[in-house]
Amino acid sequence: MKQLIPLALLAFSLTAAAADGVNLVKNPGFEEDGSWTIWGTHKHFGDEDKATLMTIVAAGDTPEGKRYLKSADTWEDGRPYIVQFIEMPQVAKSYVMKFKAKAPENTGFRAGVMYNKGTLGDPKTYAFVGNRIPVFTGTGEWKEYTVKLDNINAGTNVFAVVLAPSTAEKTDTNTVLFDDISLVAE
Numbered sequence: 001m002k003q004l005i006p007l008a009l010l011a012f013s014l015t016a017a018a019a020d021g022v023n024l025v026k027n028p029g030f031e032e033d034g035s036w037t038i039w040g041t042h043k044h045f046g047d048e049d050k051a052t053l054m055t056i057v058a059a060g061d062t063p064e065g066k067r068y069l070k071s072a073d074t075w076e077d078g079r080p081y082i083v084q085f086i087e088m089p090q091v092a093k094s095y096v097m098k099f100k101a102k103a104p105e106n107t108g109f110r111a112g113v114m115y116n117k118g119t120l121g122d123p124k125t126y127a128f129v130g131n132r133i134p135v136f137t138g139t140g141e142w143k144e145y146t147v148k149l150d151n152i153n154a155g156t157n158v159f160a161v162v163l164a165p166s167t168a169e170k171t172d173t174n175t176v177l178f179d180d181i182s183l184v185a186e
């Protein structure tokens with residue numbers, strides 16, 4: 001019975017957080033290490049190759065803070081990307097994801113959210129149930145992009161925030177910079 005109180009408080013604080021427009025993304029500006037994971041790769045991609053997928057750059061030309069993510073898809077036989085998993089005990093009706101990206105002019109890249117259900121890390125229960133990952137077009141400059149998330153698939157209890165440096169075409173290759181990612185209930 002003792003557990004009921006902290007769980008109730010947790011549920012209350014999560015509801016309050018959503019209502020307050022809190023950013024659900026951890027390490028949203030890549031100012032720290034961690035929270036983001038390489039995903040969608042194939043077994044034959046070596047660790048050294050994978051490193052080019054997720055390079056944290058600390059240099060000028062940063063739209064937020066001191067660091068940003070540089071992500072490269074150099075493979076013509078795969079469409080790897082970066083994810084952050086967010087467990088969602090309660091899912092609101094809709095969310096807005098915003099991020100800044102710098103992609104070469106007129107090249108395509110993707111960002112959005114995959115909807116999953118089950119227990120993260122347990123292949124027996126974990127399953128993909130849908131997504132909202134539009135293709136965007138680069139301008140050659142840093143630009144803010146927006147993804148509206150609604151009609152979220154029933155049963156979703158884990159969001160995977162996706163940052164993909166190329167389109168869904170496996171043969172596509174590209175290098176894209178990302179920073180200042182936010183995901184807020186509305």
Ligand SMILES: [Ca+2]
Pocket residue numbers: 028029030031062063064065066067068179180
């Ligand atoms: Ca940053």
Ligand SMILES: [Ca+2]
Pocket residue numbers: 073074075076077078079080166169170171172173
């Ligand atoms: Ca590719």
